[in-house]
Amino acid sequence: MGENPANRETDFGFRNVPLADKQDLVDDVFRKVARRYDLMNDLMSGGLHRAWKDALVTAINPPRQTRAFRLLDVAGGTGDVAFRVVEAGGSATRATVLDASADMLQVGRERARERGLEDAVSFVEGNAEHLPFADLSYDAVSIAFGMRNVPRIERALGEAFRVLKPLGHFLCLEFSAVDVPGLDRLYDLYSFRIIPALGRAVVGDAEPYRYLVESIRRFPQPETLAAMLHGAGFRRVSHRRMSGGIVALHSGWRL
Numbered sequence: 001m002g003e004n005p006a007n008r009e010t011d012f013g014f015r016n017v018p019l020a021d022k023q024d025l026v027d028d029v030f031r032k033v034a035r036r037y038d039l040m041n042d043l044m045s046g047g048l049h050r051a052w053k054d055a056l057v058t059a060i061n062p063p064r065q066t067r068a069f070r071l072l073d074v075a076g077g078t079g080d081v082a083f084r085v086v087e088a089g090g091s092a093t094r095a096t097v098l099d100a101s102a103d104m105l106q107v108g109r110e111r112a113r114e115r116g117l118e119d120a121v122s123f124v125e126g127n128a129e130h131l132p133f134a135d136l137s138y139d140a141v142s143i144a145f146g147m148r149n150v151p152r153i154e155r156a157l158g159e160a161f162r163v164l165k166p167l168g169h170f171l172c173l174e175f176s177a178v179d180v181p182g183l184d185r186l187y188d189l190y191s192f193r194i195i196p197a198l199g200r201a202v203v204g205d206a207e208p209y210r211y212l213v214e215s216i217r218r219f220p221q222p223e224t225l226a227a228m229l230h231g232a233g234f235r236r237v238s239h240r241r242m243s244g245g246i247v248a249l250h251s252g253w254r255l
Contacts (some may be wrong), residue, residue, distance in 0.1 A: 013214030029208040034103035062089030071095040072138040075146025077104025086120045128156040146171040148219040157232035164254040172250040174190040175216040179245035
């Protein structure tokens, strides 16, 4: 007999929790931070997250012609990545944003209306481990700073592979391990002291940002994630570190 999923544990920051509980805990984090999520990204990264997302959009490479192009952005509730891709692509570029947090999606829908992008970007509440989409549906699947919140990464990668068209591209932008001597200690000091204090000042609660910092440290190293991508069926797997290893852009193709 197989292992009962109810008996399995996974990480939630530095804590181990029952696997079945993690998604609810993550949802509670993003319920608390949704309204200030993008503002906090600016404050925490000094605006660098914009350059990292620009690199992601460049790698997605939406066609500027009228050729149809469909992006699925997983865990992208506020629409930040989806808006960038649609605005960079041609008139037939469309994006679907999937997120497990209804609060984050509400922010995204409001911003889509403000930008006049309601026809180009749609929002779906759902889980990265069980994508509610047909096989071979999308030209590209992206996830930016959301994979570390997924309870079962291998399952999410398998789902991303399933919904990609042949020659489809998967891209994951995620925090990584600093690889510059000296910077790692400064980064730890900033992460564990300054970021929770910013969260308390801006959001009114330090705990969600303490979890987010801890989750970065528990996320698989790039080489481990590359092996997971291969295991899900992706080929031409690669990653590129940026900003001294603070983030990495992971890439894989469905060939």
